Amino acid sequence: MARILIVDDSPTEIHALRKMLEKHGHSVTTAGSGEAGIAAAKEQVPDLILMDVVMPGLNGFQATRQLARAQETAHVPVVVVSTKDQATDRVWAMRQGARDYLTKPVAEKNLLDTIGKYLAA
Known part of the structure; x- marks a missing residue:
């Protein structure tokens, strides 16, 4: 299936x-901050990224902007x-x-x- 960060x-x-995600066959890697997320995304180039907003240091909006650019x-x-x-x-x-926005807590069906x-695109 997909590689998701x-x-x-x-x-x-x-x-x-x-x-x-793993229950449905996806491969998952994680990062605990915006900075680490950007580094991991550039190194691994996943199929999709799930991004939190409120994080210390670089927030999710800032990290998303850097990844999009x-x-x-x-x-x-x-x-x-x-x-x-x-x-x-x-x-x-x-x-x-x-590309999209989900509110926590996320229902499994909504996430998938x-x-x-x-992932189908």
Whole structure:
């Protein structure tokens, strides 16, 4: 299946997302910060990135913008997965280059349906 990078500073969130994805055959790698996520994305070039917003240092919006602008990762879909659920957060994420936006806690079906749109393309 797909190689998915999870960028989140919460071990609990990483565990929950990894469990859902691996159950459906996806290969998962993780990064605990925006900076580490950018480095991992450039090194591994995953099929899709799940990006948290609220992280120390480089936040998810900033990391998404850098990934969308970098030649080696611009084609990789970034799906923001955040507790921030305001319409302005969604709009801002899309302006930074995110392809989609999910609010935590994420239902397994919703996660799989959303990433499936980008992995099938």
